[in-house]
Amino acid sequence: xxxxxxxxxxxxxxxxxxxxxxxxxxxxxxxxxxxxxxxxxxxxxxxxxxxxxxxxxxxxxxxxxxxxxxxxxxxxxxxxxxxxxxxxxxxxxxxxxxxxxxxxxxxxxxxxxxxxxxxxxxxxxxxxxxxxxxxxxxxxxxxxxxxxxxxxxxxxxxxxxxxxxxxxxxxxxxxxxxxxxxxxxxxxxxxxxxxxxx
Amino acid sequence: xxxxxxxxxxxxxxxxxxxxxxxxxxxxxxxxxxxxxxxxxxxxxxxxxxxxxxxxxxxxxxxxxxxxxxxxxxxxxxxxxxxxxxxxxxxxxxxxxxxxxxxxxxxxxxxxxxxxxxxxxxxxxxxxxxxxxxxxxxxxxxxxxxxxxxxxxxxxxxxxxxxxxxxxxxxxxxxxxxxxxxxxxxxxxxxxxxxxxx
DNA sequence: CAGTTAAGAATACGACTGTATTCCGATCGT
DNA sequence: ACGATCGGAATACAGTCGTATTCTTAACTG
Numbered sequence: 001x002x003x004x005x006x007x008x009x010x011x012x013x014x015x016x017x018x019x020x021x022x023x024x025x026x027x028x029x030x031x032x033x034x035x036x037x038x039x040x041x042x043x044x045x046x047x048x049x050x051x052x053x054x055x056x057x058x059x060x061x062x063x064x065x066x067x068x069x070x071x072x073x074x075x076x077x078x079x080x081x082x083x084x085x086x087x088x089x090x091x092x093x094x095x096x097x098x099x100x101x102x103x104x105x106x107x108x109x110x111x112x113x114x115x116x117x118x119x120x121x122x123x124x125x126x127x128x129x130x131x132x133x134x135x136x137x138x139x140x141x142x143x144x145x146x147x148x149x150x151x152x153x154x155x156x157x158x159x160x161x162x163x164x165x166x167x168x169x170x171x172x173x174x175x176x177x178x179x180x181x182x183x184x185x186x187x188x189x190x191x192x193x194x195x196x197x198x
Numbered sequence: 199x200x201x202x203x204x205x206x207x208x209x210x211x212x213x214x215x216x217x218x219x220x221x222x223x224x225x226x227x228x229x230x231x232x233x234x235x236x237x238x239x240x241x242x243x244x245x246x247x248x249x250x251x252x253x254x255x256x257x258x259x260x261x262x263x264x265x266x267x268x269x270x271x272x273x274x275x276x277x278x279x280x281x282x283x284x285x286x287x288x289x290x291x292x293x294x295x296x297x298x299x300x301x302x303x304x305x306x307x308x309x310x311x312x313x314x315x316x317x318x319x320x321x322x323x324x325x326x327x328x329x330x331x332x333x334x335x336x337x338x339x340x341x342x343x344x345x346x347x348x349x350x351x352x353x354x355x356x357x358x359x360x361x362x363x364x365x366x367x368x369x370x371x372x373x374x375x376x377x378x379x380x381x382x383x384x385x386x387x388x389x390x391x392x393x394x395x396x
Numbered sequence: 397c398a399g400t401t402a403a404g405a406a407t408a409c410g411a412c413t414g415t416a417t418t419c420c421g422a423t424c425g426t
Numbered sequence: 427a428c429g430a431t432c433g434g435a436a437t438a439c440a441g442t443c444g445t446a447t448t449c450t451t452a453a454c455t456g
Contacts, residue, residue: 026305187357
């Protein structure tokens with residue numbers, strides 16, 4: 001047996017380069033060759049790690065979900081809804097990369113059944129765990145119990161996605177972005193029926 | 199002077215073909231040649247009407263805004279917020295086309311300052327007119343007056359965009375889509391602080 | 397009726413695409 | 427030490443892209 005490398009790790013590195021490139025120059029700028037240049041490999045090397053370009057793109061999409069879940073897991077136990085939502089907003093370079101790529105994939109997935117299923121399942125998973133969080137908060141008396149937790153969870157994910165789209169068009173930290181974040185906070189409170197941010 | 203055609207009308211026809219094609223086969227399938235085939239012209243004819251492909255794409259984006267505004271204008275005077283939001287949701291083929299294209303453009307615009315400005319202005323215009331609508335409703339006592347109309351308007355557009363993304367992944371009329379629409383209704387009511395849909 | 401001029405078709409061109417294939421070098425088991 | 431085998435680089439190929447250019451057709455003006 002000759003030299004052996006960690007195949008999965010290499011695939012992750014390449015997928016990361018896809019995200020960086022897609023965020024910086026757009027999804028249409030992603031080609032085998034440009035990705036190879038982005039991570040300092042030869043085009044042939046990149047090719048060896050994925051059966052097809054689509055596989056590579058899907059791996060990049062998966063990576064965004066992995067990153068999001070890792071951030072969720074790193075949150076303290078008493079983190080509220082607002083803190084969770086913030087993890088999906090393009091507030092730093094990493095999350096901005098993910099938001100751009102996910103948005104582009106969402107548009108493409110509208111006419112590709114398999115991609116659409118992948119995304120829809122991801123949405124549903126996030127929404128379900130959010131609903132679980134909300135139900136516990138209702139049981140603890142932290143939230144009014146007269147609202148449907150699933151409806152609230154769907155509304156919260158929609159709010160998060162909607163504000164993400166807006167924030168993508170604004171430079172982070174700009175006054176308009178701050179204004180949007182305040183509106184998001186107010187919207188979350190209204191949706192949950194609480195007076196102060198939880 | 200030889201034969202003269204309505205240049206603007208032709209550009210609109212071509213932009214419509216771009217929307218149809220992008221919705222059916224994805225933004226990446228849009229090329230001068232494929233658009234020409236879509237509207238039964240020669241590639242050279244399409245080329246003559248736009249200085250560059252980017253111009254053509256931007257015209258298609260403009261067309262989505264024109265369509266949305268036309269639907270807004272066609273709404274009865276007493277139409278509520280829910281009715282307005284529905285005009286931007288992918289509930290039929292035409293609105294589905296627009297939603298797909300706008301989503302794809304939003305992703306691309308994240309690294310193109312001019313596109314981003316175009317979209318951000320469009321968002322702001324929609325949001326401002328929504329805020330105006332809400333302020334009037336507050337003055338008429340239809341809505342609680344203790345909420346900031348601009349924050350509510352930002353939240354409503356975000357909800358609309360967020361649910362649009364979700365709906366794009368589901369076949370129209372499916373049970374999941376209906377479920378989402380009910381959640382949207384509930385979210386709008388919670389955001390506005392009203393018990394029944396307005 | 398000739399001539400000008402716009403619309404549209406066709407073609408040409410260089411660049412880039414994804415993928416298949418070939419080739420080289422390094423590393424491990426034997 | 428030798429050779430099997432994998433990682434990786436390089437190249438080849440057919441196709442498509444946007445755009446520039448050329449050519450044809452048709453209509454209006456003088």
